[in-house]
Amino acid sequence: GENVEQHPSTLSVQEGDSAVIKCTYSDSASNYFPWYKQELGKRPQLIIDIRSNVGEKKDQRIAVTLNKTAKHFSLHITETQPEDSAVYFCAATYTGANSKLTFGKGITLSVRP
């Protein structure tokens, strides 16, 4: 089965700096990679996703890159703000009726004002 690794477990950055969170996956059949943001006690919210037919996707301050050869994908947040502080989960899956997301362990991002 798929195995998604996410490191480190915590990341602290100064407000205005960029944050990069990296994940690796094991199953070459995976072709869909979403990123979720979860604030304390709240539901995970999809913030961006990428499919294996593209190498990069951007949405305002957030971008995701995918390297299929190395089997890793990264979340990039620019101009970080205190409200970006949360737990971020990466996940991987393949397209199919019986597919299910495999989540990384999550990273706690703290943005210092």
Add this chain to the structure above:
Amino acid sequence: GAVVSQHPSRVICKSGTSVKIECRSLDFQATTMFWYRQFPKKSLMLMATSNEGSKATYEQGVEKDKFLINHASLTLSTLTVTSAHPEDSSFYICSARDGGEIGNEQFFGPGTRLTVL
């Protein structure tokens, strides 16, 4: 994005009782729903996958007789924790997926915090 609701948001019950949690997709038909359990400061642990009109598929180590799942319609799935014990206390989150144009996107409910006394 699509909206998924979950009810109740918080429940406290006595040990030995059963608790039912509802998960609804409000603006789309969910062919597949997922139930997760999340411990404090931990990742989401998939418990089971439910498809409308068929039996749920449970992950290894999850007791199907303990955690009953019913996906009776395309907009509703329920999780019943039977004979709850303190170790069942956790944050339970459902998600729903529309197998159509949305593809693999999953939309999460707000979660249910279960406390068993």
